[in-house]
Amino acid sequence: MKPIEILNQRNLKRTSCREGIIELVMNAGEALSENEIRERLQGNYDRTTFYRSFKTLEEHGILHKIVVDNLLVKYALDKTVTNLDDHAHFYCQECQTVRCLENIPVTRFQLPEGYQDVATEVLIKGTCATCKKQQGS
């Protein structure tokens, strides 16, 4: 599905900023940070605009946010767009990329009495295949 269709489907105005973000994230193959998106996106948008766009796109189930430690925030397409289940994420400590591990579903954990879960985040940190090879180990 095209960015424009995704926006129309949710009654969101199609601005060049939103379109561009969706387009980029769609074709990236990895989650992208605000900075990475700004670098690759033509048309210099204000930081405020980006933050508000991310928020809107997230609230409408177009993007999902992955946070590594603090301060490193990345975005990927949401499951309502990709039709994938909740999955784990992999953060490569070498190249700082975040990838969705679509084959590793997030299982529901047995919580203590009285606890109710709403969402579960699984973040695996390590070295990705590409960086592993380059280490020539």
Add this chain to the structure above:
Amino acid sequence: MKPIEILNQRNLKRTSCREGIIELVMNAGEALSENEIRERLQGNYDRTTFYRSFKTLEEHGILHKIVVDNLLVKYALDKTVTNLDDHAHFYCQECQTVRCLENIPVTRFQLPEGYQDVATEVLIKGTCATCKKQQGS
């Protein structure tokens, strides 16, 4: 084990700030943020001192860091102090507390070919038992 012993054991100088942090985190029953620690700790320490203390204590396996979304950072005792295995964490969206779920170990996931894991973080978000009751649902 007492804070002083923990510090001595690792050849770290026992300063009142480090001692205080360990003492607090030890008796808190939940993970504490920089702000929470500062509020409860006598002796006004500089923010810089806290950040450097956390870093030192983390590097020496005394504390471990739990990050919720971005910007919310909490600390709890590390497994090298508690002798517990890696475990999941629960973040209550109502009272903003973070608790270690010692009974929910973090399992190793089967990664794609070539990927190597170093650490895995499992954060479950929802409502804790206390807040659940108060909602009177």
Add this chain to the structure above:
DNA sequence: AATTCATTTGCAACAATGTTGCAAATATAG
């Protein structure tokens, strides 16, 4: 095409979190 109106954008200002360099203070060993 032009008009209208709600939404979105850019700007400025601000807040929170975290880092770095450096001089003064402090912990520990001798």
Add this chain to the structure above:
DNA sequence: CTATATTTGCAACATTGTTGCAAATGAATT
């Protein structure tokens, strides 16, 4: 008590994110 390496506090700065408000823009209507 002294010497020395470590730690602390301060100032300055960087980054990330938010808010209010006026200007610009998207999309529906004429």
